[in-house]
Amino acid sequence: AQKITQTQPGMFVQEKEAVTLDCTYDTSDPSYGLFWYKQPSSGEMIFLIYQGSYDQQNATEGRYSLNFQKARKSANLVISASQLGDSAMYFCAMSPPGRSNYKLTFGKGTLLTVNP
Amino acid sequence: NAGVMQNPRHLVRRRGQEARLRCSPMKGHSHVYWYRQLPEEGLKFMVYLQKENIIDESGMPKERFSAEFPKEGPSILRIQQVVRGDSAAYFCASSLGVKADTQYFGPGTRLTVL
Numbered sequence: 001a002q003k004i005t006q007t008q009p010g011m012f013v014q015e016k017e018a019v020t021l022d023c024t025y026d027t028s029d030p031s032y033g034l035f036w037y038k039q040p041s042s043g044e045m046i047f048l049i050y051q052g053s054y055d056q057q058n059a060t061e062g063r064y065s066l067n068f069q070k071a072r073k074s075a076n077l078v079i080s081a082s083q084l085g086d087s088a089m090y091f092c093a094m095s096p097p098g099r100s101n102y103k104l105t106f107g108k109g110t111l112l113t114v115n116p
Numbered sequence: 117n118a119g120v121m122q123n124p125r126h127l128v129r130r131r132g133q134e135a136r137l138r139c140s141p142m143k144g145h146s147h148v149y150w151y152r153q154l155p156e157e158g159l160k161f162m163v164y165l166q167k168e169n170i171i172d173e174s175g176m177p178k179e180r181f182s183a184e185f186p187k188e189g190p191s192i193l194r195i196q197q198v199v200r201g202d203s204a205a206y207f208c209a210s211s212l213g214v215k216a217d218t219q220y221f222g223p224g225t226r227l228t229v230l
Contacts, residue, residue, distance in 0.1 A: 004158070037221075042223075043205065043223060043224050044222070044223040044224065045159070045207060045209075045221035045224070046221075047219075047221070091158050091159070093158070093159075100172070102147070102149060102172075102211070102219070103161045103164070103172070103174075103175075104151075104161060104219070105158075105161075106158030106159045106160070107158050108156065108157055108158050109158055
């Protein structure tokens with residue numbers, strides 16, 4: 001079974017600074033996908049970034065980058081130049097390999113607050 | 117270019133009533149997934165449907181819950197005889213193909229059971 005752990009219930013960051021949100025995972029499968037989603041106070045789930053387990057490079061999408069350390073089973077999200085609009089819950093998620101790769105497993109989330 | 121639509125956004129039911137949650141996938145998407153988010157938890161997979169077929173319902177409670185995705189119209193998640201523990205946010209996602217990186221989520225329906 002797959003498991004996602006987000007150990008930071010809440011994080012604070014000053015506007016314009018960078019912040020790292022931690023995510024560790026547990027799986028015995030060699031092939032998997034890792035995702036980060038943002039959930040603002042309005043409640044919708046917004047896809048941010050994806051990393052495949054065999055991808056050689058760390059994924060980047062604008063101000064978001066995924067620090068993928070396979071040996072440590074970690075997939076931390078780095079947000080550069082934080083903005084007030086980044087204040088939200090952030091969820092790390094994982095997909096299994098093969099025919100069930102649609103079945104995402106989510107962590108409990110980290111509440112990020114960006115201070116002006 | 118509408119995204120995934122869910123309605124209602126908020127639903128209040130008394131214990132024992134039925135709840136019907138609707139999801140219209142993105143245009144052209146024929147794969148629908150339902151997830152449940154309990155308070156202070158991450159989302160948990162419930163069911164995966166294609167048009168007129170339930171593909172995987174391994175995450176759905178065996179009793180009181182059912183889902184359908186008819187040939188015409190939205191996907192429906194139905195909860196019969198709701199209990200307080202059913203209070204949660206229910207999210208629908210859709211995809212063009214069967215790949216997790218292309219799942220697009222709707223805004224969710226927040227169910228409150230009194």
